Every structure is written in C-alpha cells, then in structure tokens.
Amino acid sequence: MISVEEARARILAGLVPTAAEIVALADAWQRVTAAPVAARLTQPPRDVSAMDGYALRASDGALGANLRVVGSAPAGHPWEGQIGPGEALRLFTGSIVPEGADSILIQEDATRDGDFLRVNEVVRAGRHIRRAGQDFSEGDTLIETGRRLTARDIGLIASANHPWVTVHRRPRIAILASGDEIALPGEPIPPGGIVSSNSHALAALVRACGGEPMVLPVAADDRAVLGAAVDAARGCDLLITTGGASVGEHDLIQEAFAARGLKLDFWQIAMRPGKPLMFGRLGELPMVGLPGNPVSSMVCGILFLMPAIQRLSGLNGDAPPTIAATLASPLPANDHRADHLRATLRAIPGGVEAVPFDRQDSAMLRLLTRADCLILRAPHATAAEPGDFVQIIRLDPLGL
Amino acid sequence: MISVEEARARILAGLVPTAAEIVALADAWQRVTAAPVAARLTQPPRDVSAMDGYALRASDGALGANLRVVGSAPAGHPWEGQIGPGEALRLFTGSIVPEGADSILIQEDATRDGDFLRVNEVVRAGRHIRRAGQDFSEGDTLIETGRRLTARDIGLIASANHPWVTVHRRPRIAILASGDEIALPGEPIPPGGIVSSNSHALAALVRACGGEPMVLPVAADDRAVLGAAVDAARGCDLLITTGGASVGEHDLIQEAFAARGLKLDFWQIAMRPGKPLMFGRLGELPMVGLPGNPVSSMVCGILFLMPAIQRLSGLNGDAPPTIAATLASPLPANDHRADHLRATLRAIPGGVEAVPFDRQDSAMLRLLTRADCLILRAPHATAAEPGDFVQIIRLDPLGL
Numbered sequence: 001m002i003s004v005e006e007a008r009a010r011i012l013a014g015l016v017p018t019a020a021e022i023v024a025l026a027d028a029w030q031r032v033t034a035a036p037v038a039a040r041l042t043q044p045p046r047d048v049s050a051m052d053g054y055a056l057r058a059s060d061g062a063l064g065a066n067l068r069v070v071g072s073a074p075a076g077h078p079w080e081g082q083i084g085p086g087e088a089l090r091l092f093t094g095s096i097v098p099e100g101a102d103s104i105l106i107q108e109d110a111t112r113d114g115d116f117l118r119v120n121e122v123v124r125a126g127r128h129i130r131r132a133g134q135d136f137s138e139g140d141t142l143i144e145t146g147r148r149l150t151a152r153d154i155g156l157i158a159s160a161n162h163p164w165v166t167v168h169r170r171p172r173i174a175i176l177a178s179g180d181e182i183a184l185p186g187e188p189i190p191p192g193g194i195v196s197s198n199s200h201a202l203a204a205l206v207r208a209c210g211g212e213p214m215v216l217p218v219a220a221d222d223r224a225v226l227g228a229a230v231d232a233a234r235g236c237d238l239l240i241t242t243g244g245a246s247v248g249e250h251d252l253i254q255e256a257f258a259a260r261g262l263k264l265d266f267w268q269i270a271m272r273p274g275k276p277l278m279f280g281r282l283g284e285l286p287m288v289g290l291p292g293n294p295v296s297s298m299v300c301g302i303l304f305l306m307p308a309i310q311r312l313s314g315l316n317g318d319a320p321p322t323i324a325a326t327l328a329s330p331l332p333a334n335d336h337r338a339d340h341l342r343a344t345l346r347a348i349p350g351g352v353e354a355v356p357f358d359r360q361d362s363a364m365l366r367l368l369t370r371a372d373c374l375i376l377r378a379p380h381a382t383a384a385e386p387g388d389f390v391q392i393i394r395l396d397p398l399g400l
Numbered sequence: 401m402i403s404v405e406e407a408r409a410r411i412l413a414g415l416v417p418t419a420a421e422i423v424a425l426a427d428a429w430q431r432v433t434a435a436p437v438a439a440r441l442t443q444p445p446r447d448v449s450a451m452d453g454y455a456l457r458a459s460d461g462a463l464g465a466n467l468r469v470v471g472s473a474p475a476g477h478p479w480e481g482q483i484g485p486g487e488a489l490r491l492f493t494g495s496i497v498p499e500g501a502d503s504i505l506i507q508e509d510a511t512r513d514g515d516f517l518r519v520n521e522v523v524r525a526g527r528h529i530r531r532a533g534q535d536f537s538e539g540d541t542l543i544e545t546g547r548r549l550t551a552r553d554i555g556l557i558a559s560a561n562h563p564w565v566t567v568h569r570r571p572r573i574a575i576l577a578s579g580d581e582i583a584l585p586g587e588p589i590p591p592g593g594i595v596s597s598n599s600h601a602l603a604a605l606v607r608a609c610g611g612e613p614m615v616l617p618v619a620a621d622d623r624a625v626l627g628a629a630v631d632a633a634r635g636c637d638l639l640i641t642t643g644g645a646s647v648g649e650h651d652l653i654q655e656a657f658a659a660r661g662l663k664l665d666f667w668q669i670a671m672r673p674g675k676p677l678m679f680g681r682l683g684e685l686p687m688v689g690l691p692g693n694p695v696s697s698m699v700c701g702i703l704f705l706m707p708a709i710q711r712l713s714g715l716n717g718d719a720p721p722t723i724a725a726t727l728a729s730p731l732p733a734n735d736h737r738a739d740h741l742r743a744t745l746r747a748i749p750g751g752v753e754a755v756p757f758d759r760q761d762s763a764m765l766r767l768l769t770r771a772d773c774l775i776l777r778a779p780h781a782t783a784a785e786p787g788d789f790v791q792i793i794r795l796d797p798l799g800l
Contacts (some may be wrong), residue, residue, distance in 0.1 A: 025585060026615065029604035030799055041595070043765075050763065074621075076581025078592035093693070094581065096592050136766050143769075151608055151701075151800045152769045155601030155694055159594070159765055163586030181476025181494065185425060186563030192478035192496050194443070194559070201555030204429035208551055215426065221474075293493070294555055301551075321797075323723070324750045350724045350789045351751065363450065365443075365559055366536050369543075369552040389750045397721075397797045399430055400551045 061123025104128035171312035174233035226256035243292030273362035455501035461523025571712035574633035626656035643692030673762035
C-alpha cells in the first residue's frame with residue numbers, strides 16, 4: 001500500500017497545465033493567470049488629494065489665515081493654473097494637486113465665504129496628498145503567473161488598464177460512470193439497480209475546482225461500450241471513471257481500456273474511506289479510476305481530483321487546505337490507514353470544535369452531506385482526547 | 401453614526417428572496433433551494449451486501465464448512481431464488497441479499513473450488529449487510545429549503561432520483577459607476593482621469609455570491625444620464641452605485657435619483673475604511689450606494705453586499721464568516737469606528753497567525769490584493785498584544 005501523499009504526488013507528476021487563452025476581464029473571475037499582469041499606467045498618475053478640501057501652500061496654512069479661492073477642480077476636470085501665495089483651489093478626493101500647492105486643508109477645517117476661506121486648523125505640509133505611484137507604477141508586476149483571480153484582483157487589473165487577461169484554459173474533465181445496475185435520475189431503474197449519484201457529484205466537484213465537466217453516458221458492463229467511452233473522452237485533459245463494481249471493482253474497465261492502450265498504475269492506498277485507485281494514461285489522456293461507493297468517491301475526489309484539476313488549471317495542486325480544530329469527543333488510536341472522519345463543526349472561543357459522527361459507514365451519503373468537515377487521522381495516530389487539536393478539511397467553503 | 405451591524409440589518413430588512421425556478425440537477429451546484437427535496441425512493445432499496453463475497457445462512461457458516469454455490473448475482477442482476485441449507489450465492493458490493501440468506505462471507509475468507517466453497521472464518525449473523533433504508537427512506541426530507549447546494553448535495557439529490565431542482569432565481573444586480581473622471585479599461589483616459597475598477601470588482605463579487613451582475617455603462621456626472629441608468633436597472637433585484645465623487649460623494653446621484661422617486665436612507669457608518677453609505681428604494685428597486693474609493697468599496701461590498709445578495713438568493717444573509725487568528729504584532733486601542741485591517745496569514749501550530757500590514761491606506765488597491773484577510777477591530781477595542789486572538793474574515797476562500 002502507498003500513502004495518500006505519495007498517491008497524490010504520483011498523480012500530479014503525470015499532469016501538465018492547459019495552454020493559455022485570452023478572456024475578457026469581465027469573465028476572468030476565478031480563472032488562473034497564464035502570464036503576469038504588469039501595470040500599464042502609474043496609479044495615482046499624479047499627486048492627488050486624499051480628501052475633499054482645498055489645495056494651498058503649507059506656509060499659508062496658519063490658524064485663522066484668510067485665502068482666496070481661485071478655482072475648483074472636480075476629479076476628472078484638472079485645474080491647469082498655478083497656486084500662488086495666499087491662494088487656494090477647491091478640490092475633491094482624487095483631484096490632481098495643482099502646481100505651487102503642497103498641502104490639503106480638509107473642508108471640515110475651512111469656513112468658506114464667497115471667494116474666500118478661513119483656515120480653522122493648522123495645515124501640515126504634504127498632509128492628505130497621495131503621491132504619484134503610491135499604489136503602483138507603470139511596468140510593475142501586479143499579478144504573478146499561476147494565481148486564481150479574486151474579485152480584488154479583477155479590480156486591480158482593471159485599474160492597471162487591462163481589458164483582457166491571459167489565463168489557462170479550463171481543464172476539460174470527462175466523467176464516466178459504469179455498471180449495469182446504474183440509472184440516471186428520473187429514468188427507469190433496472191431490477192436491483194440504483195440511481196447514479198457519482199457522475200453529477202463529481203461534475204459539481206469539477207466545477208468547484210474551475211474545470212469544465214463532460215459527463216459521458218453511463219456505460220454498461222461491456223467491453224465495447226467502455227472502449228467507445230475512451231474514444232469519446234479524447235481531447236479532454238483527464239478521464240475520471242467511477243464504479244464498475246458489478247464484476248469486481250475496476251476489472252472490466254481495465255480489460256476494456258487495455259485494448260485502447262492503457263498504461264496503468266493500480267494502487268492500494270492506505271486510507272479510509274477508499275479502495276484501490278487506478279491511475280494511468282490512454283496515450284495522451286491521463287485517467288483516474290475512483291471507487292464506485294459514493295462516499296469513497298467524494299473523499300477521493302477531494303484528496304486527489306481537486307489537486308489534479310488545480311494542477312491542470314495552472315496552480316500547484318496542493319493538498320486540500322486544512323485548519324486546526326478542537327476535538328469534541330475521544331477518538332481511538334488509528335491503524336495503518338489514514339482516516340477521514342465525517343464531523344460537524346461548532347464555534348467555540350478562539351476557534352472551532354469538531355464533533356465526529358458516531359457512524360462513519362462509507363455507504364451513507366446523507367450523513368456525508370450533513371458533515372461540515374473531514375477530520376484527518378494520520379496512519380498510526382495515537383488515541384485523541386476531547387480538547388486535543390486535530391487537522392480538518394472544511395467542505396462547505398470549497399463548495400464540496 | 402450607526403454601527404456596521406445595524407446598517408447590515410437595515411439593508412437586509414429591505415430585501416426579499418427572488419422567486420423560484422426549475423433547473424437541471426447538472427446546473428444546480430451552488431444554487432439555493434427554494435423547496436425541500438424529499439427522497440423518491442429508499443436507499444438501499446433492499447438489504448444489500450456491503451462486500452464482495454457469498455450470501456449464506458449464518459447457521460451454515462462454521463469454520464471449515466463446505467457449501468454449494470448455487471448462482472451468482474452481480475449488482476444489477478438480482479438472483480431470484482431462495483438460499484437453502486448448505487447453499488451459498490456469489491454476490492458483490494451492492495448486490496441484493498437473496499431470500500433465505502442472513503449473512504455474508506467475504507471472499508477473502510472463502511476458498512472456492514468449482515461449484516463449492518470452504519468457510520475459512522466463522523460467519524456472524526447479519527455481518528456485512530446494509531439494511532434497506534440505512535441511508536434514507538422514501539419520503540424523507542433530505543435537503544431543506546434555503547440551502548446552497550454543495551457537490552455532496554448534488555450527489556444525494558441524484559441518489560434520491562431527482563433530475564430537477566427547485567431553486568431561487570439568481571439575483572440580478574445592476575452596477576453603476578459614475579464620474580466624469582472614469583474610463584473603462586483599454587479605453588481613452590480623460591485628462592486627470594482614472595480607470596474604473598469598482599464595476600468589475602463588484603461584478604466579480606456578485607458572481608462570488610451567486611448573483612448575476614449587469615454592469616451599466618459608466619455614467620457621466622449628469623442628471624439625465626444618471627436618471628436613465630435607473631430606468632436601465634428596472635427589473636433587477638438591486639442597484640449598486642459607486643462613486644460620484646467628483647462633486648461631493650453621492651450628492652449628484654441623490655439629486656438625479658430623486659426625480660425617479662428615490663426614498664433614501666443616508667447613513668454615516670462607524671467603520672473604517674468606509675464612508676457614508678446610501679440605502680434606499682426607487683419604487684420596487686432597492687439600491688445601495690457605495691463609496692467610490694476602491695478599497696472602501698470592496699470592504700463595504702464584503703460587509704454589506706455579500707449578505708444582501710445572499711438574502712436575495714434565499715439564504716439568511718449572515719455577516720461574513722469569521723474565524724479566530726493569533727495576532728502577530730501589537731495593535732493600538734481602537735477609536736469609535738469598527739476597523740477592518742488588511743493582513744496576511746501564516747500557519748502556526750494549532751491555527752493561523754494574522755500579520756497586519758504597516759500601511760492601511762484605503763487608496764492602495766494593490767495592497768488589498770496582497771491581503772489574506774481582514775482583521776475585525778470592534779469600536780473601542782482595547783490595545784491588543786501579539787498572541788491575542790482576533791476575529792478575521794478570510795478573503796480568498798470567498799473568491800473575494
């Protein structure tokens with residue numbers, strides 16, 4: 001058996017990021033940059049006022065001084081003159097500070113009377129002025145390659161004057177459920193059959209990771225049908241299979257794919273819930289074979305597919321993010337398999353507390369949807385007591 | 401001045417969830433349910449095997465017993481007979497347990513020889529059988545109204561045999577940036593002008609919250625243009641304005657909207673970064689007026705718009721989720737305004753440590769994009785020392 005970490009590393013080693021495409025800035029949210037974004041201008045472009053008020057010379061800004069207001073410069077309507085001694089210019093947040101002025105008197109500290117104003121607070125040189133380039137200068141690299149763009153990033157890229165962004169193409173992920181017992185939701189269920197849940201759960205996981213799912217028709221337990229599914233997945237960046245439990249997990253898929261040139265790694269992973277995992281290549285096409293059990297399939301999706309799709313998207317493909325939580329109830333010592341216990345979370349002072357379910361049966365999909373997190377239990381972890389810290393993967397924030 | 405909490409409550413009180421629509425299960429990820437989802441079948445539908453192996457009578461399962469294998473039942477191909485004394489049926493994970501049998505001998509504990517098998521491990525009655533309805537029973541409510549669907553939920557809904565889901569329509573959010581100084585990215589920048597970043601950053605925020613943004617053309621500082629923008633936003637669920645800083649924040653927008661029947665609340669909120677916030681109604685259309693400053697606009701978006709869009713989507717509209725972090729450097733006592741300090745995070749044993757930026761200038765959009773979180777500082781918070789717990793809002797997991 002190999003460890004979860006080794007399995008993940010071996011999958012990632014077989015994947016390369018998709019090529020680049022251009023998207024409109026308005027479509028770039030959550031996309032992953034394939035090139036750095038450099039500033040096309042300096043921000044602010046000139047020294048500007050940080051407040052609504054008056055530009056003047058600090059030397060004129062003594063308490064009680066009277067100044068003549070020589071004009072007004074709303075943002076977007078710069079004033080082209082020069083401020084002389086005893087003069088002030090009305091301006092607003094973002095207005096360019098005129099030549100000759102070196103300070104801002106905020107409007108709350110001024111009494112305006114027609115073309116004149118009185119200074120009610122001593123003015124300090126340079127106060128309330130944002131210097132040219134304070135945020136960034138033309139040519140600065142603002143966003144690195146390989147960043148998943150946030151709403152803030154979209155704002156920064158806009159402010160740097162880019163209408164287009166170079167990003168990795170969304171990975172296309174083909175999803176194949178197989179098994180004679182499988183029906184799609186709403187379709188007639190064969191005798192002894194069940195409704196397929198893995199395909200659409202995994203498709204949602206692919207979307208959550210920024211990929212583009214392609215759900216193939218459910219394949220019967222038939223070599224020709226399974227082989228044709230491989231052909232349908234050509235041009236995708238990854239093929240995921242799930243199930244094939246009817247005649248021994250994976251066996252028929254292996255046989256059928258062998259005729260399409262499958263080069264296979266077939267692993268026992270020291271984990272729970274989980275079963276043997278397939279990883280291999282069909283020519284150019286990498287494939288991952290997941291267990292048919294819905295809970296195992298989703299946990300393997302979180303541990304292996306999420307990093308895999310991220311790697312294909314141009315990210316590192318790190319392990320799912322973990323945080324520390326306080327354990328609410330005792331846990332026994334673990335055996336040689338990494339365990340992933342379903343648990344709820346509740347807020348406690350200074351953090352969160354994880355409450356593992358009493359039942360951890362891997363066939364209970366309903367219980368899985370009630371979980372807020374997976375508690376990670378390392379192989380051979382010693383028994384844990386209430387109050388101990390455990391590492392958890394929060395599921396809802398991932399959309400999973 | 402009013403508190404952040406009061407402002408948020410007053411905005412939420414003015415909003416009602418959108419009506420329901422039907423979407424295909426494949427399109428339902430992250431949508432919010434507008435009706436409960438009940439199971440259309442029982443899962444498992446009958447008692448099924450939890451393992452690959454043989455079904456038999458426990459009374460026949462003594463160590464060393466020899467049994468006759470009377471047939472095979474792959475999942476999806478149920479065996480219709482009855483297991484008699486001295487008989488066993490080959491079956492697989494998910495296969496229906498036949499009449500007469502009450503136990504499963506797993507295949508690792510059997511030696512098969514033609515039509516016969518030897519029992520190598522004592523069989524316990526009921527072992528390795530999943531009972532009918534163990535996961536859920538027909539009619540059980542599996543998903544409540546008002547839940548944002550995860551990938552796991554999609555799987556559960558599929559397994560309960562639903563091809564369609566009833567969800568709230570995505571809220572349509574109109575976004576209006578105004579100001580003579582504003583240019584769109586890639587377009588000519590007027591003298592003293594800047595490139596508009598708020599519209600597209602807010603549009604991305606709307607997407608992150610599950611809304612559908614409609615970005616209106618930038619409005620000049622002109623009453624007729626601003627009034628026409630209100631007409632363009634009719635049919636939306638919310639109008640967001642930003643800016644109008646050129647002649648006093650919000651003043652012109654207020655005047656222009658008054659002619660369209662604006663009923664206005666205009667608030668000073670005790671927060672930083674932030675400025676006066678407008679909230680009102682234009683007939684049926686609620687509106688929120690945000691500051692023009694990009695950092696203030698985004699922080700107000702996180703604190704007020706995210707809950708507002710969630711409320712429109714059919715969720716509660718809770719305050720953004722916070723977690724506890726350990727403070728890395730001292731913070732002075734706070735004044736009367738709730739502060740939102742930009743900070744990076746690093747992992748430490750048992751949690752995360754927040755490192756506030758030295759500079760908190762609200763004009764620095766680039767610095768905002770470098771932040772991992774906002775540290776929440778309550779009004780009149782006392783000075784904090786390194787090692788103290790603070791509450792933070794993580795930004796990246798929100799896509800913000």
